[in-house]
Amino acid sequence: MRSFSFIDFVSLLSALRWTVVLVVLALGFGAPLGLGLATGRISRLAPLRWISAAAIQVIQGVPLLGLLFFFYFGMPVFLGIQVPALVAVTVAYTLYTAAFLGEIWRGGLEAVKQAQWEAGACLGLSRWQQFRHIVGPQALRLSLPPTVGFLVQLVKGTSLASIIGFVELARAGQVVSAATFQPLLTYAVVAAIYFATCLPLTLWSRSLEARLDGSR
């Protein structure tokens, strides 16, 4: 038996990069999809509104763990193919991110007064131009703080990937804990690393909220 040493700390810290990779992948695929869902929710086509609302409700009504297990264990059996862990995990986190960002951004879009769209229309702008130049920027300002707040949820949520064996920070913690028999120290360090990652985001979100005060 060996005890927790500097090398373990380094291995935990280097596992953080896979947490970051998951966050980046989830945002890279999830954000465009989320934007699609948000605009679908305020679309003038009723079926598009229903579909995006249903998609958001379903994904938000299912545990993230359920999504992960479904895409890692369930889907490959159904499709009869082998899916690498990274792909399954990326699909699950993409859907999760898209649903939450979609709902946050819809809130931002709806908070912009209807008259702003109409003013754009009066200027002869197309619906896309109204979105791109008038409503979008205002909605972005309103929804930036909760978006950064969701980022904290996402970073914490990536810890669930450990459960299906994806080696990120939480999984590395389990491995180190099992090797050293020092769960106290190991999980304290893991928690501290998450804390050091999330706290700046929380503080950033809070300062954005104060700075970009929506009531202005």
Place this chain on the structure above:
Amino acid sequence: MNFLPLWRYRDQLIDGTIVTLELTVIAACFGLLIGTAGAVALKGRVKPTRWLVRSYIELFRNTPSLIQLFIVFFVLPNFGLKLPAFEAAAVALSLYFGAYSVEIIRSGLDSVPRSQIEAGQCLGLSGWQVFFHILLPPALRNAYPAVTSQFVLLLLGTSLASQVAADELFHVAGFIESRTYRSFEVYAIICAVYFAMAMSFKILFAVVGALAFRWPRRR
């Protein structure tokens, strides 16, 4: 795709669902107690307790629930506090939910303008009367949406308890999968059950909210 082999396990599924609901309700009750106490402490004049509550909130909101659960389940036994899986999950989830509740309840209380409280005091109401008749109703109404959506997140979050082998729904899923090897069907069903529970609570909360907080528009 064949869901029939799962029919044999319906009793386990129902039991798991009940345990999940129990865990959710217990964690919600204790979490709200922590939240109320914490919000009161944050509004209080004692600086050390305010500081303590603030660090509790930041600590529990900025670390993953899973790690908190592992610490309660795997680390506390080192200090002579060995909790069974269900109890450990209940403690960890209560603390997690509590950290969010403090902020929700505090912002609910803060949402009532000071002038209304002063108006109550001018009418000669006692401290308790001001609290129950003036501060509490609008504070509850303003905190209600955030509390209920946090409750649904808690319900979905109880699935983490499967990782310390508490007998809740997600753990049952793993058991059935290991018996039937029908992972697609099992996790499709489990997700459907969680979705049904989440939707039921959302609808219930919407109805209760519409009934309980309709007073301002009536006058």
